[in-house]
């Protein structure tokens with residue numbers, strides 16, 4: 001196993017950044033888990049800038065340490081984790097970008113590598129879900145977000161960051177017995193948004209529900225719905241309150257704390273996780289790397305969950 005650069009030997013701020021100072025994918029024979037960037041933000045409806053997230057999150061991840069006490073695992077000792085670099089996508093053509101992401105994600109997973117993808121805007125969840133469903137069939141989905149992202153079109157366009165999960169249901173790549181939003185809040189276009197969303201099959205745990213029920217009850221309910229199904233986790237960083245994630249494109253007041261999010265993610269331990277993404281970090285609106293740090297820690301816990309599951 002090739003682990004991260006030892007920060008007691010080489011200062012952690014030295015050298016080019018890979019996620020958690022891990023080796024690059026081309027430096028290992030095989031990776032069980034790869035962290036890969038998708039610098040794409042052509043699908044946004046408001047503030048752009050998520051194309052700069054992969055490099056910002058890698059920079060913020062320099063401070064991650066190799067032992068995860070919350071999950072009692074040293075993920076980089078248990079399995080080979082590597083940084084898969086960025087998928088080079090066309091910034092001028094959403095359809096072409098989606099095709100490139102689906103193909104690249106499929107190629108990366110060909111030898112059983114699991115992906116934790118750093119977006120990019122939420123458009124990228126659709127091709128990533130297509131790629132995991134090619135392997136596992138329709139997957140359960142836990143979607144952490146302030147937004148439903150099950151709208152139909154924007155300006156007539158079906159492929160945007162507000163529409164990936166409606167497309168995914170239409171394409172039959174989700175197991176609609178086990179799809180939930182967590183952390184939703186904020187104004188909608190109309191009541192119909194919620195009705196449409198329910199008709200697609202989504203369960204909703206709002207940000208207020210999490211606050212009222214607490215983390216443990218929330219986790220119990222989510223776990224029951226998911227069972228042993230293959231599970232994909234998509235985390236829009238705007239699920240966090242703007243106080244915890246100012247660096248994002250469509251911020252909404254009244255969100256979760258980073259502590260709540262991390263605890264819910266850790267509560268997924270033992271489930272059949274097959275892939276995950278962390279999207280919508282927009283570094284230009286960030287302050288003191290608050291958002292990139294949160295995203296890097298969430299990604300670290302997702303990698304840890306995969307390491308627990310894939311390791312022997």
Ligand SMILES: N=C(N)NCCCC(=O)O
Pocket residue numbers: 045046122147149161162236238249250280
């Ligand atoms: N996926 C994110 N972050 N936002 C979707 C917001 C869509 C809208 O402008 O209504």
Ligand SMILES: [Zn+2]
Pocket residue numbers: 122145147149161236280
């Ligand atoms: Zn979203």
Ligand SMILES: [Zn+2]
Pocket residue numbers: 145146147236238239250280
């Ligand atoms: Zn969102």
